[in-house]
Amino acid sequence: MDSYLNGHRVLVALDCIIFGFDGKSLKLLLIKRNFEPEFSKWSLMGGFLEENEDLQSAASRILFTLTGLHNNYLEQLQTFGAVNRDPVERTISVVYYALVTIDDQDPVTLQAHNASWIDLADKPALIFDHDQMVETALRQLRYKAAMYPIGFELLPEKFTVPQLHKLYEAIYGVQLDRRNFSRKVIATELLRGTGEKDETSLTKKGQLYALNTEKYQAYLNGYATFMPELAELAKP
Amino acid sequence: MDSYLNGHRVLVALDCIIFGFDGKSLKLLLIKRNFEPEFSKWSLMGGFLEENEDLQSAASRILFTLTGLHNNYLEQLQTFGAVNRDPVERTISVVYYALVTIDDQDPVTLQAHNASWIDLADKPALIFDHDQMVETALRQLRYKAAMYPIGFELLPEKFTVPQLHKLYEAIYGVQLDRRNFSRKVIATELLRGTGEKDETSLTKKGQLYALNTEKYQAYLNGYATFMPELAELAKP
DNA sequence: ATATATAGTGTGAAATTTACACAATACGAA
DNA sequence: TTCGTATTGTGTAAATTTCACACTATATAT
Structure with a gap:
C-alpha cells in the first residue's frame, strides 16, 4: 500500500461540455482560445x-463564468488521465456535461470568453482529448435522456410537444414518429398544459406546456423510465 | 481563465470495486485495513x-496487486472529490470497478492484503465515501450488464445457462423466469456448446457452454442490446 | 374562398415480454 | 429395479409495448 508521503500530486482540471438546443439542432458551447496554450484553437x-x-462546485463555477447561469443540469461524465494529454504539465481532467437553455445566456459574457454555439454537426476539431470527451458526453446524454426526462433542461420553461419532439430527434440523430412520440409524452403526465399557445408558429399554433415538477422529480428518482426504447440508441 | 501557475495540485487516489460471483450471490473483495489511517476498518x-x-494503468496495477490477475474487465466509474472526503489530506479518488472470476484468485495474495470476499448483502460499513462508491458501482453494473453481456466476466470459462441465470438474478436482486431467460440467452448466439456437462450438479447435469468470442466482441461494440428489459432495473 | 403547413387524435399490425405447462435427465431411497 | 425428487431443457399462448399509417383540426397566405 502506498503511503501519502510517496503520493504524486497533480493538477486537476475541469472541462465542461455544454449542450444547448436552438429548436432545430443540438449545439455545443465552445470557445475559440485567445490564450495559451493552443492559442486560436477550439476547446x-x-x-x-x-x-x-x-468537483461539482468547481464545474458549476466554470459553467457560471461562461454562461452567467446557476442551477443548470450538471453531471459528472468521466475523468481523463492519459500521461501526456496536456503537453504543458501532467493534468487530469474531470469532465462534466451541462444542459442549458440557449436563450437564457448573457451574450456579453459569451463574447468576453470568445464562446459560440456550434452545431454538433459542424463541430471543429478540438484540442487535447476534447473530441473524445464530446463523443462520450453525447453517448451519456443519449442514455440519460432515454431513462430520465432530462431533455426538458434544454428547452425554455414553456414549450410545445413538437418542440420536444424535434429536440429528441436532434439528440438521437434519427427520425421519431411524431404521433407516437406525442402520445407517449402525454402519457407520462410530465406535462402541465398552460392554456397558452405558441405564437411563434407560422401556421397552427400548438399548445404550450410547462413541466409538472412533482412528476419530474419522481422520474428523476426512478419512478419510471421515460422512453425505454431509446436507450438502445446510446451505443458506441 | 486560471493559469497553470495558480493551479492547485492534489493527491489522486484510485479505488477499486471488485465484483465476484460464487454461484449464489454477488460478492465484493474488501480489505480489513491493517494500516493507517482508519486501521482495522473495512475499505x-x-x-x-x-x-x-x-489512470487505467494505475487501477489495473492496484487490481493486480490484490488479485494477481491481469486482463480483467475494468471500467472507470466516477471520481469523488468532496473537500474533506479524506481527513489526512485533500485527495480526489478516481473509482474503477472490476469483474473477476473468484476461483482464479491467489489465496496467498488475498491473505497478504487481509482481503476477503464479502457477500454484497453482508457488506459492513466502509471508510470515507466508499459506501457511496459501491452503491454507484452496483447501479452501473446493472446498467452495463443489461446493455452488454459483461456478466460472463464473472463466470469461469465454461458455465451452464442456469449458472448464468443465477448470476443475473444476483446482480439485479430479482427473480427472473428461468425459462424465458434461457431462451433469450440462447437466441443471442453468444454461447458455444462444448458438449461437456456440469459434473458439479447433484441431479441433472446441464450443458457447459463457452463464450463465442466473436459475437461477444460484436455485442461489446454495440451490435445489439443484450437484455434491454433489465435496463430499467438500473435505477436509484 | 382556397391552398398549404403544422398540430393533434385514432386504429390496427407487428414485435416483444411475460406467464405458465410439460417433458427429459440424474440421483438417492425404498 | 422402481419410484420420488430436484434440476435442466423446450413449447405455447396471453398481455403489453412498439411501430406504421390514416384522418381531422387550426392558422396563415394568396
Missing part, C-alpha cells in the same frame, strides 16, 4: 480545481 | 496515482 470551457472546492 | 482496495502512469 471546451475549462479551469482548474481550487483549494477547498469540491 | 475498498486503493492506491495512489504515480508519475508517468495513466
Whole structure:
C-alpha cells in the first residue's frame, strides 16, 4: 500500500461540455482560445480545481463564468488521465456535461470568453482529448435522456410537444414518429398544459406546456423510465 | 481563465470495486485495513496515482496487486472529490470497478492484503465515501450488464445457462423466469456448446457452454442490446 | 374562398415480454 | 429395479409495448 508521503500530486482540471438546443439542432458551447496554450484553437470551457472546492462546485463555477447561469443540469461524465494529454504539465481532467437553455445566456459574457454555439454537426476539431470527451458526453446524454426526462433542461420553461419532439430527434440523430412520440409524452403526465399557445408558429399554433415538477422529480428518482426504447440508441 | 501557475495540485487516489460471483450471490473483495489511517476498518482496495502512469494503468496495477490477475474487465466509474472526503489530506479518488472470476484468485495474495470476499448483502460499513462508491458501482453494473453481456466476466470459462441465470438474478436482486431467460440467452448466439456437462450438479447435469468470442466482441461494440428489459432495473 | 403547413387524435399490425405447462435427465431411497 | 425428487431443457399462448399509417383540426397566405 502506498503511503501519502510517496503520493504524486497533480493538477486537476475541469472541462465542461455544454449542450444547448436552438429548436432545430443540438449545439455545443465552445470557445475559440485567445490564450495559451493552443492559442486560436477550439476547446471546451475549462479551469482548474481550487483549494477547498469540491468537483461539482468547481464545474458549476466554470459553467457560471461562461454562461452567467446557476442551477443548470450538471453531471459528472468521466475523468481523463492519459500521461501526456496536456503537453504543458501532467493534468487530469474531470469532465462534466451541462444542459442549458440557449436563450437564457448573457451574450456579453459569451463574447468576453470568445464562446459560440456550434452545431454538433459542424463541430471543429478540438484540442487535447476534447473530441473524445464530446463523443462520450453525447453517448451519456443519449442514455440519460432515454431513462430520465432530462431533455426538458434544454428547452425554455414553456414549450410545445413538437418542440420536444424535434429536440429528441436532434439528440438521437434519427427520425421519431411524431404521433407516437406525442402520445407517449402525454402519457407520462410530465406535462402541465398552460392554456397558452405558441405564437411563434407560422401556421397552427400548438399548445404550450410547462413541466409538472412533482412528476419530474419522481422520474428523476426512478419512478419510471421515460422512453425505454431509446436507450438502445446510446451505443458506441 | 486560471493559469497553470495558480493551479492547485492534489493527491489522486484510485479505488477499486471488485465484483465476484460464487454461484449464489454477488460478492465484493474488501480489505480489513491493517494500516493507517482508519486501521482495522473495512475499505475498498486503493492506491495512489504515480508519475508517468495513466489512470487505467494505475487501477489495473492496484487490481493486480490484490488479485494477481491481469486482463480483467475494468471500467472507470466516477471520481469523488468532496473537500474533506479524506481527513489526512485533500485527495480526489478516481473509482474503477472490476469483474473477476473468484476461483482464479491467489489465496496467498488475498491473505497478504487481509482481503476477503464479502457477500454484497453482508457488506459492513466502509471508510470515507466508499459506501457511496459501491452503491454507484452496483447501479452501473446493472446498467452495463443489461446493455452488454459483461456478466460472463464473472463466470469461469465454461458455465451452464442456469449458472448464468443465477448470476443475473444476483446482480439485479430479482427473480427472473428461468425459462424465458434461457431462451433469450440462447437466441443471442453468444454461447458455444462444448458438449461437456456440469459434473458439479447433484441431479441433472446441464450443458457447459463457452463464450463465442466473436459475437461477444460484436455485442461489446454495440451490435445489439443484450437484455434491454433489465435496463430499467438500473435505477436509484 | 382556397391552398398549404403544422398540430393533434385514432386504429390496427407487428414485435416483444411475460406467464405458465410439460417433458427429459440424474440421483438417492425404498 | 422402481419410484420420488430436484434440476435442466423446450413449447405455447396471453398481455403489453412498439411501430406504421390514416384522418381531422387550426392558422396563415394568396
